[in-house]
Amino acid sequence: MTAPENPAPRIDSSVPHSARVWNWALGGKDHFEADERLGQHLERHYPQAINVARASRTFLRAVVTHLAAEQGVRQFLDIGTGLPTADNTHEVAQRVAPDSRIVYVDNDPLVLVHARALLTTHPEGATDYVEADVRDPDTVLEQAARTLDFDRPVALMLLSMLGHIVPDEAALLVREYTKRLPSGSFLATCDSIAAPEMIKLNEDYAASGAVPYHCRTEEQLAATAEGLEILPPGVVPLNEWRTETPGEFTYQWGLLARKP
Amino acid sequence: MAEQFDPHVLGRRGMSRARSGATSALRLLAADLRARRVASGVSIAVAAEKLDVHPTTIRRLEAAKHTFKPATVAHLLRVYGAAEPEVEDVLARLADANTPGWWHEYRDLLTAEQAERLDFESSASLIRGYAPGLVPDLLQTGDYTRALLAAQYPGEDRDRLGRRAELADRRKREAFDRERPLRYWCLIEHAALHRVVGGPEVMRGQLDHLNAIAADAASHIKVQVMPLTTQPHPMLASGAVEIVRFDHRYLADRLVVRGLHQSAATITDDIDAVRAFNRAMDSACLAAPRPTTAIPSPLTRGGER
Numbered sequence A: 001m002t003a004p005e006n007p008a009p010r011i012d013s014s015v016p017h018s019a020r021v022w023n024w025a026l027g028g029k030d031h032f033e034a035d036e037r038l039g040q041h042l043e044r045h046y047p048q049a050i051n052v053a054r055a056s057r058t059f060l061r062a063v064v065t066h067l068a069a070e071q072g073v074r075q076f077l078d079i080g081t082g083l084p085t086a087d088n089t090h091e092v093a094q095r096v097a098p099d100s101r102i103v104y105v106d107n108d109p110l111v112l113v114h115a116r117a118l119l120t121t122h123p124e125g126a127t128d129y130v131e132a133d134v135r136d137p138d139t140v141l142e143q144a145a146r147t148l149d150f151d152r153p154v155a156l157m158l159l160s161m162l163g164h165i166v167p168d169e170a171a172l173l174v175r176e177y178t179k180r181l182p183s184g185s186f187l188a189t190c191d192s193i194a195a196p197e198m199i200k201l202n203e204d205y206a207a208s209g210a211v212p213y214h215c216r217t218e219e220q221l222a223a224t225a226e227g228l229e230i231l232p233p234g235v236v237p238l239n240e241w242r243t244e245t246p247g248e249f250t251y252q253w254g255l256l257a258r259k260p
Numbered sequence B: 001m002a003e004q005f006d007p008h009v010l011g012r013r014g015m016s017r018a019r020s021g022a023t024s025a026l027r028l029l030a031a032d033l034r035a036r037r038v039a040s041g042v043s044i045a046v047a048a049e050k051l052d053v054h055p056t057t058i059r060r061l062e063a064a065k066h067t068f069k070p071a072t073v074a075h076l077l078r079v080y081g082a083a084e085p086e087v088e089d090v091l092a093r094l095a096d097a098n099t100p101g102w103w104h105e106y107r108d109l110l111t112a113e114q115a116e117r118l119d120f121e122s123s124a125s126l127i128r129g130y131a132p133g134l135v136p137d138l139l140q141t142g143d144y145t146r147a148l149l150a151a152q153y154p155g156e157d158r159d160r161l162g163r164r165a166e167l168a169d170r171r172k173r174e175a176f177d178r179e180r181p182l183r184y185w186c187l188i189e190h191a192a193l194h195r196v197v198g199g200p201e202v203m204r205g206q207l208d209h210l211n212a213i214a215a216d217a218a219s220h221i222k223v224q225v226m227p228l229t230t231q232p233h234p235m236l237a238s239g240a241v242e243i244v245r246f247d248h249r250y251l252a253d254r255l256v257v258r259g260l261h262q263s264a265a266t267i268t269d270d271i272d273a274v275r276a277f278n279r280a281m282d283s284a285c286l287a288a289p290r291p292t293t294a295i296p297s298p299l300t301r302g303g304e305r
Helices: A018-025 A033-045 A052-069 A089-096 A109-118 A137-144 A167-178 A196-207 A218-223 B024-040 B044-051 B055-062 B070-079 B084-097 B102-109 B112-123 B142-152 B158-176 B190-194 B200-215 B271-287
Strands: A075-079 A101-106 A126-131 A155-159 A186-192 A252-258 B126-131 B183-189 B221-226 B241-245 B254-257 B266-268
Touching: A018 A033, A018 A052, A033 A196, A052 A089, A052 A155, A052 A186, A052 A252, A075 A089, A075 A137, A089 A101, A101 A109, A101 A137, A109 A126, A109 B183, A109 B221, A109 B271, A126 A137, A137 A167, A155 A167, A167 A186, A167 A218, A186 A218, A218 A252, B024 B055, B024 B070, B024 B084, B024 B112, B044 B055, B044 B070, B070 B084, B102 B112, B102 B158, B112 B158, B112 B241, B112 B254, B112 B266, B126 B271, B142 B158, B142 B200, B183 B190, B183 B271, B190 B200, B190 B221, B200 B221, B221 B271, B241 B271, B254 B271
Parallel strands: A075 A101, A075 A155, A101 A126, A155 A186, B126 B183, B183 B221
Antiparallel strands: A186 A252, B126 B241, B241 B254, B254 B266
């Protein structure tokens, strides 16, 4: 008779949870009452701001397609990936290049369970999943090396997740990653910009019991790419990034940078 | 939409069942009509006025509770600003949706509840399953299925049993060999693999089949096998269930609880019920080894290698 194993992490669905609120905002179906209530509250009070999730997803599609199709990138390290939804990183990349290799990193066991079950690679490529904290680059990079070759360019993706860390710390942390990536690698990042409405929204968000989220200025966003070349059009609202036809205004800004 | 159906198959309606009658394909089409109306900024009142019908008719159409006439659908799409190729595309889908499903030729073998499950399966994008006692239908080898059928239908002649096996085989092909294959994420109790069905040979073949799925990173089927040594988890209080998901934003998840008799089976899209099961499934899947783990051989004589 073997002894029972350690209990699994518990799911607390009574407080809102960032990955599930985000899923609600994207029109997904993997959220509970508390997440939906908070989402609806934010939508009522900040109708201008609730589109950040959709804007971020549109940016992901655009930036991954650009990297795979125009820049020839075949390796992606996606940290803070969130719950699977439509057009996940590996799907967008493998649509262009089926042999793309993607590592998804998240510190939330629930996100990882869903990712392992639903983010299925194309047979010619690979996907892997790492349970680790973005604040621990040693572990993240060591685990990612099971699937990615760090002698060849890697696209590091930090989309709408650095807000869990205060801006100055986040910039230093990103540098810990980019200084270890080979020349020709990329950084794609986007986040909520410190406009009054967005700051108010995040105060409400934190008051709900969810883990607080910090907005940042354009300069603080640019600081994450220190030592890299920020590619045109620069640090811009996501609805204006490399498009002829800007979509609806959004408080989510972002950039794509290349390591020389 | 009841006139779409063969009365032998889908005529009965139990008290406990949240059924609206329309097939999944028609529900998807109805959800699509609603999405197009919303996207074009046309209100229900305006759509009704343009069509010269009562607003209730539009609501019923968008809930798939009203017969779709191709001319009506085309007219609505034009009101919503759809281009002609799109209109033709939707009308082709409507024609497809009104064609009986592949299982129609087996309807004499199916209860209404089984036929409805096949209908869901044909349009679903994802099914999450829990299998406490037996290998789930979609993952059975042919041998396992035949052994099980013989036990489940002891009085049936060979011909009908043969057609049941054929139906089971066809069902797997229809789910996994289509243009957009079904994603199937299943939690199986290891206890279910201890249950010997058809003898040691059959069980060995079944275990090999499950291990082949686990070893294939690109498979749309993901199986987690819950060890007997795991602490009790919330799904243990449940029998075999499936949560069926459609890709469309406006089409809710459905919970399918299997029963020995169709009056004891439940199909519901009640959001609280679906969420309670999703939460329990999440908790249980968190406690189980990841889908790529090799499955330990059961200890029963049937599984010995």
